[in-house]
Amino acid sequence: MASISSALATPSICQRTLQNELSKMVKEPLEGFIIDANELNILEWDVVIFGPPDTPYAGGYFKAKMTFPPDYPYSPPKFAFKTSLWHPNVYMNGEVCISILHPPGEDPLSGELPNERWNPTQSVRTILLSVQSLLNEPNTSSAANVDASVMYRKMKEGKKGSQEYSKIVQEQVELSRQEAIKDNVKVPLTLQEYLAMSKPRLESQSSLLDKENDSGCEFLEDIDDPYYDYNEQTDSDDNDQSGNEYAADTDDVLIPKDITNT
Amino acid sequence: MASNTSSEEVVIPVEPVTATDTTDASNADIPDYLKMSAMEHDQAVEHMKQDIEKEVSKQHLVGDIEPTSVLKTVYANDDSVYQAKIQEIEKNYSKIRRIRQDGNCFFRSFGFSLMEQLLANKSEIDKIKPSLTAVKTDLIGKFGYPDMTVEDFYDNFIEVLDKLKEEETDIEYLLKTYQDSGLSDYMVCFMRLIVSVQLQRNAEFYLNFISSKYPTIKSFLSEEVEPMYVESDHLHIDGLSTCLNIRIIVQYMDRGMKVQEHKFQEGSPINVTINLLYRPGHYDILYA
Numbered sequence: 001m002a003s004i005s006s007a008l009a010t011p012s013i014c015q016r017t018l019q020n021e022l023s024k025m026v027k028e029p030l031e032g033f034i035i036d037a038n039e040l041n042i043l044e045w046d047v048v049i050f051g052p053p054d055t056p057y058a059g060g061y062f063k064a065k066m067t068f069p070p071d072y073p074y075s076p077p078k079f080a081f082k083t084s085l086w087h088p089n090v091y092m093n094g095e096v097c098i099s100i101l102h103p104p105g106e107d108p109l110s111g112e113l114p115n116e117r118w119n120p121t122q123s124v125r126t127i128l129l130s131v132q133s134l135l136n137e138p139n140t141s142s143a144a145n146v147d148a149s150v151m152y153r154k155m156k157e158g159k160k161g162s163q164e165y166s167k168i169v170q171e172q173v174e175l176s177r178q179e180a181i182k183d184n185v186k187v188p189l190t191l192q193e194y195l196a197m198s199k200p201r202l203e204s205q206s207s208l209l210d211k212e213n214d215s216g217c218e219f220l221e222d223i224d225d226p227y228y229d230y231n232e233q234t235d236s237d238d239n240d241q242s243g244n245e246y247a248a249d250t251d252d253v254l255i256p257k258d259i260t261n262t
Numbered sequence: 263m264a265s266n267t268s269s270e271e272v273v274i275p276v277e278p279v280t281a282t283d284t285t286d287a288s289n290a291d292i293p294d295y296l297k298m299s300a301m302e303h304d305q306a307v308e309h310m311k312q313d314i315e316k317e318v319s320k321q322h323l324v325g326d327i328e329p330t331s332v333l334k335t336v337y338a339n340d341d342s343v344y345q346a347k348i349q350e351i352e353k354n355y356s357k358i359r360r361i362r363q364d365g366n367c368f369f370r371s372f373g374f375s376l377m378e379q380l381l382a383n384k385s386e387i388d389k390i391k392p393s394l395t396a397v398k399t400d401l402i403g404k405f406g407y408p409d410m411t412v413e414d415f416y417d418n419f420i421e422v423l424d425k426l427k428e429e430e431t432d433i434e435y436l437l438k439t440y441q442d443s444g445l446s447d448y449m450v451c452f453m454r455l456i457v458s459v460q461l462q463r464n465a466e467f468y469l470n471f472i473s474s475k476y477p478t479i480k481s482f483l484s485e486e487v488e489p490m491y492v493e494s495d496h497l498h499i500d501g502l503s504t505c506l507n508i509r510i511i512v513q514y515m516d517r518g519m520k521v522q523e524h525k526f527q528e529g530s531p532i533n534v535t536i537n538l539l540y541r542p543g544h545y546d547i548l549y550a
Contacts, residue, residue: 012444013444024410073411074489074490074491104488104492116484117484117485118489119489120411120415120490121401121411123410123411125410126408
């Protein structure tokens with residue numbers, strides 16, 4: 001179906017729609033974004049997303065590119081980060097995996113609900129808001145980056161290794177800020193306020209890291225929760241112990257295993 | 263004895279492979295020597311699809327009126343089933359307007375036929391507008407669709423309707439509008455949203471007719487109704503016809519024994535009747 005649509009595309013409606021959207025974006029800019037459409041090619045937009053406050057991405061300066069098909073808005077654009085971004089729903093090549101960017105009929109991820117697919121009433125604005133909310137709240141039920149997804153879940157559950165995720169993201173945020181300086185982009189005030197706020201939090205995270213080996217009890221408490229144990233075992237790819245351990249009492253098997261891992 | 267068993271073993275894996283070679287997920291299980299032919303098969307299918315697309319894009323979005331007998335040339339002379347049915351249809355409908363076979367044909371047929379009749383019957387235009395406005399209001403207010411884009415689709419549709427009221431507007435205007443794929447597709451898009459609203463308003467009722475593959479009305483709409491180029495079915499016709507209270511009569515011409523007639527909103531007080539011809543996978547407009 002997608003290929004049929006591109007063969008029958010009308011460049012005029014696509015350009016008209018994008019011009020419209022662009023002028024509306026200029027009139028009512030979205031908070032947290034910089035948008036720069038390519039003057040020579042309206043089908044390519046450069047976008048900057050500032051990491052949303054109160055997330056590991058806070059303070060980040062993330063560049064992305066939106067590429068529109070000639071039959072936009074009947075088919076969705078592509079959205080890809082140019083800045084490295086460690087996130088459960090961002091592929092290693094930067095492409096973002098959100099359901100509304102998938103044309104109907106395609107089902108790259110089975111865990112995805114089919115009821116949020118692209119339709120022609122979606123727009124750049126709704127896509128950007130979706131990406132922003134994805135930074136706020138990753139969707140671990142359909143991961144594009146499995147490792148990031150596992151780490152994110154560990155962080156959410158306060159498990160052993162829970163700081164890995166924010167550590168990687170933090171490094172990326174740092175790198176991206178150097179890029180912002182190069183681009184002569186002033187990070188918004190609210191963001192700087194946030195950065196100041198986030199410092200004590202970073203300290204608490206690094207102290208957690210130091211304690212990792214002897215503070216086992218903290219993690220044991222979590223692991224004792226059988227619900228989390230089960231999820232962790234079934235969903236994470238870095239654990240290769242297989243189903244035969246389920247036959248045994250899950251709690252008993254998991255606790256020593258997790259400890260020996262570190 | 264040994265060669266016998268080994269030849270059997272070779273045969274066994276072939277079965278699941280041929281049965282599943284179109285699904286990506288199972289590709290990993292296909293042995294290399296079979297993968298090649300599957301790829302070639304895919305390529306052949308892709309080439310065929312491209313040829314069909316090229317052919318389709320040559321068709322007018324909305325064609326001129328032709329005698330219904332033109333259909334006889336579409337089917338083989340010795341295709342007695344279809345040739346007989348074409349004669350049967352000709353008795354009541356002498357003319358046909360063919361629509362591009364791009365998956366939007368039902369909506370384009372409906373939209374063009376509706377507006378063509380409104381052009382000749384201008385007093386009916388204002389009877390339809392309130393349901394269109396209600397569609398827009400519900401899309402934005404009740405079902406949370408983005409106002410900016412929905413209003414654009416709605417405004418475009420209303421603009422064309424208003425133009426029909428003007429004395430100097432003629433069929434040439436309507437043809438030009440519907441043959442301009444930008445404008446034409448925009449109207450198709452809005453009509454798809456009309457069906458979407460109608461099904462969402464009566465989700466519980468319509469869910470009874472939807473395959474269990476779609477757990478919610480929303481999932482059905484986002485796969486089968488809202489996207490462009492996706493073919494229409496009974497539910498789409500019912501949704502559009504019911505929402506706008508417009509009478510639709512479809513002549514179903516398939517491989518069955520006789521041409522079947524299906525009527526939607528038969529008792530509508532609006533003086534418009536959309537006559538459509540259905541052939542498997544396609545709709546055209548019929549004229550008495």
